[in-house]
Amino acid sequence: MPLETLSTVMGQTYHHGALREAMIAAAETILERDGIAALTLRAAAREAGVSHGAPAHHFGNLSGLLSELAASGFLRLRQHLLDAVNNAEPSQHMTGLSRGYVAFARSAPGLFRLMFRSEQLDWSNQALSAAGGGAFAMLLPEASAAEAGTMPLTLPLLGSAMAHWSMVHGLSTLLIDGRLDAVAKELSPGIGVEALVEEILRSGVPQSR
Template identity: 35%
Template structure:
């Protein structure tokens, strides 16, 4: 564990922002975003209670940073998808690997939904999904096909994270189950 002196030293080296984000992600994973407070994060990160506000201004600012980081990570995750099914599998894997980001990203009431950096990151991730849909599905309404693909991946990931698919998935890898669903519905 870092001492208060080490935390202050890290702050002066530019590590405070990351330390607070990491503490926030841990807290969200454990207790959900509703339980998040800047004062608690300062305690967890070993810094003064005012230090997180220096980088994030308020709770919504912190959650905006988490959502932005999440959409950037998702865009990177989707970048090398080989097809629509693979994009969906990567989406599900992202949710499993980054559950705190995933919880915050799609709850605009938690963050500043019009933040320019957030909008840019969200657009990059959305473009990746739209590209995968456009390459896989011939339709007169690509937007509707995109909604269907996103709904399948997002719904599956959400149900998986909330343990609602424990029995149906059983001992099979969630990625394999999702791929079977995508193949069934989109004939990829």
């Protein structure tokens, strides 16, 4: 039976689309558990319980698999941003975006790092470029208008978005790398990393919109 029609391995039955999703999920499991160095096509196939040829059939090579995994990460990041904004007061729009960004990074640190390792990703991949662009558009001060195509992407608008992204991405990276832990120890007893993060967000995020 052709792989693209059906694959039954280890007692599980995968249709074509489900098999692809299973391999992406397996790749993320390896990434978070063992790190990027352990993530190979064979390892992903083994983790998903499918034949060694399955990843190459669906993704071509390791860059193809990593690019699709990163695309799924950008879709999830965008959803985190949307959820955070929906739960924030209008005056706290930008802080809400920042909280969503930080929450995503902390929820999947391995995936977060992969999403910005451009040397391992194929940005000509349509799914990756679309998902990455959609997530970045959420960081624009007027995200809804920009996404709808009703607002030109001016230099001030792009500069504001890049400044916000630089701050929140740097904060997220410091957090998942454990760099804020030592700093937080210098604070008074009972005041830890979470309080420091909130203070950074209050101090560093402009409240436009």
